[in-house]
Amino acid sequence: MKTTGTEQSALYLDGADTLDETTLGGLMDLYGDEIRRYVYGMTRNLQQSEDIAQEVFIQAHLRFRSFRGESSLKTWLFTIARNKTINELRSAYVRHVILFAWVKPGQASSSAEDSFLDKQKWQQLREIILALPLKHREVFLLHVVQGWPLAEIADLLEVPEGTVKSRLHRARKKIDERWKELES
Amino acid sequence: MSKAGSDWQQFAEQGLFRDVTFTDEMVRRVFGEIGRRKKPAFVTAGRLVKPGFVILACLVLAALFVTPGPFKDTVDRLVPATAPPVEWPLSYQVLNAPIWQPGETILASDPDILPGLSNKFDPLYKRMVTDQLALSDVELLDTRPVDGFGTMLHYRLLADGEEESPTFFGFVLGEEAGLSTFYHVGYGHMFELANHEMTRIFGQPALKVEQSVCRTDGESCAWYFTIEQEDDPMLYVMFEAGSMERDVDGDGVEEIVVVTEKLNQIYVFKEIGGALHWASIREVLGADVGDSVAYHHDEGLFSIVPAGTEESAYYRVADEGTVLRQVR
Numbered sequence: 001m002k003t004t005g006t007e008q009s010a011l012y013l014d015g016a017d018t019l020d021e022t023t024l025g026g027l028m029d030l031y032g033d034e035i036r037r038y039v040y041g042m043t044r045n046l047q048q049s050e051d052i053a054q055e056v057f058i059q060a061h062l063r064f065r066s067f068r069g070e071s072s073l074k075t076w077l078f079t080i081a082r083n084k085t086i087n088e089l090r091s092a093y094v095r096h097v098i099l100f101a102w103v104k105p106g107q108a109s110s111s112a113e114d115s116f117l118d119k120q121k122w123q124q125l126r127e128i129i130l131a132l133p134l135k136h137r138e139v140f141l142l143h144v145v146q147g148w149p150l151a152e153i154a155d156l157l158e159v160p161e162g163t164v165k166s167r168l169h170r171a172r173k174k175i176d177e178r179w180k181e182l183e184s
Numbered sequence: 185m186s187k188a189g190s191d192w193q194q195f196a197e198q199g200l201f202r203d204v205t206f207t208d209e210m211v212r213r214v215f216g217e218i219g220r221r222k223k224p225a226f227v228t229a230g231r232l233v234k235p236g237f238v239i240l241a242c243l244v245l246a247a248l249f250v251t252p253g254p255f256k257d258t259v260d261r262l263v264p265a266t267a268p269p270v271e272w273p274l275s276y277q278v279l280n281a282p283i284w285q286p287g288e289t290i291l292a293s294d295p296d297i298l299p300g301l302s303n304k305f306d307p308l309y310k311r312m313v314t315d316q317l318a319l320s321d322v323e324l325l326d327t328r329p330v331d332g333f334g335t336m337l338h339y340r341l342l343a344d345g346e347e348e349s350p351t352f353f354g355f356v357l358g359e360e361a362g363l364s365t366f367y368h369v370g371y372g373h374m375f376e377l378a379n380h381e382m383t384r385i386f387g388q389p390a391l392k393v394e395q396s397v398c399r400t401d402g403e404s405c406a407w408y409f410t411i412e413q414e415d416d417p418m419l420y421v422m423f424e425a426g427s428m429e430r431d432v433d434g435d436g437v438e439e440i441v442v443v444t445e446k447l448n449q450i451y452v453f454k455e456i457g458g459a460l461h462w463a464s465i466r467e468v469l470g471a472d473v474g475d476s477v478a479y480h481h482d483e484g485l486f487s488i489v490p491a492g493t494e495e496s497a498y499y500r501v502a503d504e505g506t507v508l509r510q511v512r
Contacts (some may be wrong), residue, residue, distance in 0.1 A: 125196060
């Protein structure tokens with residue numbers, strides 16, 4: 001994996017108690033969006049994704065000594081994010097659900113060049129992906145949306161690479177089916 | 185891959201969740217929270233100096249109160265033989281908070297309605313539970329009867345199909361065994377992680393769903409459901425902090441005492457004229473930063489421990505709810 005300047009400076013701190021604030025700020029710039037999107041894809045809840053993503057960096061700062069450099073800093077941050085997300089999902093805690101006031105996926109950000117049709121398709125795809133079973137959704141998000149190599153996903157999930165491939169295949173198949181239904 | 189497949193793949197790769205970002209506000213909150221969680225240096229130092237300070241304080245107090253001598257006149261002035269009870273005026277004010285509308289997203293960045301209380305909207309929802317599901321559409325995982333209300337249900341939607349799909353909480357009212365439908369209320373944590381019991385709030389019976397481990401910041405949550413005249417359930421009020429019900433002022437109507445971990449706040453809520461009114465025990469007692477306040481539910485007492493001491497002063501609501509009076 002390519003190591004960024006921010007990562008390199010953080011690696012010098014391997015064994016230190018905390019990340020300094022400059023490095024932490026750099027990590028938030030670098031991985032904040034990705035981590036929040038991953039958590040959002042997993043929880044399907046904007047609010048939870050915000051809370052958990054923030055907590056990931058707070059924990060990274062306060063417990064930096066637990067980073068041993070065995071994985072990349074990015075994988076370490078995603079491991080924290082994943083553990084926190086799974087804990088949240090296990091406790092099934094959704095803070096803001098009140099009589100099924102479902103938190104709907106956020107609206108597409110409007111950009112001038114997006115056609116209405118594209119926006120509609122984009123939103124439909126998003127809904128299809130968010131409706132995938134968790135295991136398939138997670139692998140899909142990491143590989144297709146975030147661009148992670150399969151081997152890294154296998155490391156993060158602590159499963160064989162073949163399992164990742166199989167989940168990805170199933171995710172693609174389901175999306176393909178649903179997409180064709182919508183197209184027809 | 186089919187043309188359709190490559191079509192969606194292109195959309196996915198272009199950035200499926202590009203509107204979901206780690207905002208500058210989130211960055212600020214991370215730094216703010218880190219600062220808050222780090223213990224100030226004097227706390228650690230306090231552990232070292234505390235025993236010495238306590239001994240010194242004891243010696244000074246002994247000189248003042250036990251030993252007759254030069255301080256005798258001062259002591260007499262400070263502590264009259266028949267000191268009147270310490271009391272503080274207690275008044276309530278109407279809660280000024282936005283009303284939540286169905287479908288409205290609640291953001292963590294929204295301001296808390298009161299210091300330390302994480303609700304972002306008026307806790308007095310008073311919204312009918314309208315969603316109903318057919319029992320044939322769910323896989324029932326567990327049930328729990330609550331006398332005086334109905335049967336709590338824990339289930340999974342058959343349409344979700346997967347073992348890892350979320351579970352849900354709902355209920356049937358009364359002795360409605362055999363009914364084909366039930367009320368669909370919330371996620372499974374409201375069954376799995378919650379206690380269910382009947383209580384009374386604001387002069388009426390209510391089902392309390394209490395989840396002690398609820399929020400990521402460690403606060404509890406409490407939902408109160410009532411049954412309205414037409415036998416329809418309603419989410420009456422919901423607090424995102426530990427909540428207890430008690431007629432603290434003896435007027436025959438139960439208030440809700442809400443105790444927050446954040447900022448160590450205690451609020452007493454009354455419903456007056458269809459609106460929530462509140463009083464902050466911290467404010468009433470004039471608690472300063474570092475002073476600790478507590479609510480003792482069994483006795484209906486509030487207490488305060490001033491910073492740097494271990495002496496508690498206990499107060500009870502008295503004089504028809506107009507004062508907090510020290511009882512010990």
